[in-house]
Amino acid sequence: MRVTIGQINTTNGDIDGNVAKILAAIERARSDASDLIVFPEVCIHGYTSQDWFQDRDIINSALEPLESLIPATEGITAVIGTIRPNEDSDGKRLFNSAAVISDGSLVGFVDKTLLPEYDVFDDPRYFEPESQPNGIVEITCRDGKKHKLGIVVCEDFWNDKTFWRERLYEKDPTAIVLERGAELIVAINASPFNKGKIALRCEMVSHRAKHERTPIVFVNLVGGNDGIIFDGASLVADEEGDIILQAPAFEEFVETVELDSRKPDARGISGDETQSxxxxxxxxxxxxxxxxxxxxxxxxxxxxxxxxxxxxxxxxxxxxxxxxxxxxxxxxxxxxxxxxxxxxxxxxxxxxxxxxxxxxxxxxxxxxxxxxxxxxxxxxxxxxxxxxxxxxxxxxxxxxxxxxxxxxxxxxxxxxxxxxxxxxxxxxxxxxxxxxxxxxxxxxxxxxxxxxxxxxxxxxxxxxxxxxxxxxxxxxxxxxxxxxxxxxxxxxxxxxxxxxxxxxxxxxxxxxxxxxxxxxxxxxxxxxxxxxxxxxxxxxxxxxxxxxxxxxxxxxxxxxxxxxxxxx
Missing domain, CATH: 3.40.50.620 (HUPs)
Structure with a gap:
């Protein structure tokens, strides 16, 4: 399978501009003969939109941007961070979701389960959690073979009991999709920069890929939004835990890799914290x-x-x-x-x-x-x-x-x-x-x-x-x-x-x-x-x-x- 990282720099509320970047990246992935392109968390609207996520106009029109994205996926699958309305009368009015679009059709949504509420995060203020996590989505690649993707949204990847000494949540949505036969983990993220974070993510992704013998595509947002800085530094790890595609930090990046390439890539990791x-x-x-x-x-x-x-x-x-x-x-x-x-x-x-x-x-x-x-x-x-x-x-x-x-x-x-x-x-x-x-x-x-x-x-x-x-x-x-x-x-x-x-x-x-x-x-x-x-x-x-x-x-x-x- 050929996979493309769509590490883009979005602006809160610039829906047309953000969608244009997504469309351009999809076209680049198609030219690379990619099977799958993955974008960051809530990249259509902007992850730090805060109380705009309580605005009725935003809620009511949440799915409209997908109308121009769905036709653009002919011959390719895209996983795109977005928001979607909660149709139930109870709970918060939005879900934080991954939209899965394949070959010109909306396959469905995977909603975020674990909603962080610490430091700069305030997800429970805006989003309803997925109560029954099951992020398995089946796609067909260019060779005609079907593959099971295990899709998780940001925090849903950050609760591995084999990696963290202390965990914030009982559930581990990533473990659930692995138990249900995921052949590839796709994690979409809006993970802000702080000192030591880039190396930590690499270690976390590499550990889980090797431990589970499953490739992982970890795509992160890049760009400054008010005081919060997203560094990108997205990566793809193979089933051996080797990083085979590493996006540079602090810049946009769209590039493709073959999952069985077996070619380690460390371009985006300098190891110099002062420079970062x-x-x-x-x-x-x-x-x-x-x-x-x-x-x-x-x-x-x-x-x-x-x-x-x-x-x-x-x-x-x-x-x-x-x-x-x-x-x-x-x-x-x-x-x-x-x-x-x-x-x-x-x-x-x-x-x-x-x-x-x-x-x-x-x-x-x-x-x-x-x-x-x-x-x-x-x-x-x-x-x-x-x-x-x-x-x-x-x-x-x-x-x-x-x-x-x-x-x-x-x-x-x-x-x-x-x-x-x-x-x-x-x-x-x-x-x-x-x-x-x-x-x-x-x-x-x-x-x-x-x-x-x-x-x-x-x-x-x-x-x-x-x-x-x-x-x-x-x-x-x-x-x-x-x-x-x-x-x-x-x-x-x-x-x-x-x-x-x-x-x-x-x-x-x-x-x-x-x-x-x-x-x-x-x-x-x-x-x-x-x-x-x-x-x-x-x-x-x-x-x-x-x-x-x-x-x-x-x-x-x-x-x-x-x-x-x-x-x-």
Whole structure:
């Protein structure tokens, strides 16, 4: 059997555009003499369409796009992720389905059984689960032979008891189709990127194919949709567990393989996590801008590492000719901040502009009767005023020139509230909102290493971090060193570790409780709630997957947590 991966980049609600991509991929597969082409989960409407899936017009017209797809399948079978109405009076109004179309006829639908409700997923809000999973569909290939496909939708593949130590569900729809004679597993997915996910998927697919002695076609969505980034990295494994077709990550891919080719393919797996995160951020910027009709972007360039990295990523994403970097020196800006920024602008080949804020700052200080800071923390209102003046300037440029404003704050700062609301948090997209400070440095160095020259000036990478809102001010005056802060934040967010577990990993107890009480403080939840959409590159990130109240009285108390850890 010849199988084609249809790894396409879809846009929520662009049904005509998404269908056009599906039709083009089907035509490519037909020219490859393919028997079967497989597309991602809900690729017709867009998987992250959220409450659009509760809209009556969307529900009532859910099957209309199939009318143009069915005739296009003459001589080939297509498995396409879609939605379909629930005709019963009870339950949610839609099913999350795989439409199976073969040789110009709709064979039927396979509905998703396991509906995830964690992190960025909210399937039970929109979809009715399949209560009697049986994803066996029989198709006829070009050689006239009939084959049984076992079709599963995303989460229905992710519950293998021989692979996972802990499982979220009792049922395993993939095991059910295997028991019923599936000769080939077809898994359609909208699996978002996060660190380590690409390698995990490869291991999972390879393990199950080898364990069950059954080939697997695993097709994943690619593209950025708001803050969620889908990496693609689709793959086909043969019955030996060898990967015989590997789609590259972060780009569209339509290609065909013979299932018994026995030719291992590892093109899409670099093994370099830093490069994968960089590629994810670039794709996230590019798609967010393009899908929201922005050709140009703007950001504030401070002379620090965060804005420098965002500038480098944005130049790669949309082209340096479409990027404007604005330098806005205040009375406390060092000379190096401007010269380093100017060097970066030259290295990137983008436009630079200087808009000093000192005069506006002095006028507002006088009007508001505020004292100019003489040291950090002495006058927070005056410090924050500088950031807010910069925010006003950037938003004005964004409005006047039709540019997407990119926010430059990193996850370490945003987690503990070391940012100014309506100042450096302004923007249309938070590029580094899920990137820890230590990861920022790592990506910056990787950019230079890959280029073989200094794209980001080394002076920016090595300088001591400072907000430069007061004389001789440095981040470590207000925060723990990032080398101490970030490992605690990583365990807290990505592993959902308790304070006791973080302390047991070797971190100082006082440090841990101090950090977590900053993260969870209502004032900092309030700030994060108002952030722009954040590009997500890890599990349990700051963004739509984090759901905590702003108004609360919870506090971390060391004694209580230690007693809980002992089961007392």
């Amino acid at each position: 995160v960089r590629d994810a951020l670039v794709l996230g910027i590019r798609d967010y801008a393009a899908k929201n009709n922005f050709r140009k972007a703007v950001l504030g360039l401070s002379g620090g590492i965060d804005s420098a990295l965002v500038a480098a990523l944005a130049a790669e994403a949309i082209g340096p000719e479409n990027l404007l970097c604005v330098m806005m020196p205040s009375p406390f800006s060092s000379a190096g901040s401007i010269t380093d920024s100017e060097e970066l602008v030259r290295n990137l080949g983008c436009e630079g502009r200087i808009e000093p804020i000192s005069d506006a700052f002095d006028v507002l200080l006088k009007q508001l009767r505020l004292d100019k800071p003489t040291r950090g923390g002495e006058s927070l209102a005056a410090e924050n005023l500088q950031s807010r003046i910069r925010g006003v300037l950037l938003m004005a440029i964004s409005n006047a020139e039709g540019r997407l404003l990119l926010s430059t704050g990193n996850k370490s700062e945003l987690a503990v509230g070391y940012c100014t609301l309506y100042g450096d948090t302004n923007g249309g997209l938070a590029v580094l909102g899920d990137v820890l400070k230590t990861e920022v440095w790592k990506i910056a160095r990787d950019i230079n290493q890959t280029a073989g020259r200094e794209i980001i000036p080394n002076a920016i990478i090595t300088k001591k971090p400072s907000a430069e809102l007061a004389p001789n001010q440095f981040d470590e005056d207000s925060l723990p060193a990032y080398e101490l802060l970030d490992p605690v934040l990583r365990m807290y967010f990505e592993q959902k570790a308790s304070p006791a577990e973080i302390i047991a990993a070797g971190h100082d107890a006082e440090l841990v409780y101090g950090i977590l009480n900053k993260v969870e403080h209502p004032a900092n939840e309030f700030k994060r709630r108002q952030l722009p959409p954040t590009l997500i590159i890890s599990k349990n990130a700051i963004g739509i997957g984090r759901r905590r109240p702003i108004t609360h009285k919870y506090r971390r108390v060391a004694k209580r947590d230690h007693l809980s850890a002992k089961g007392l």
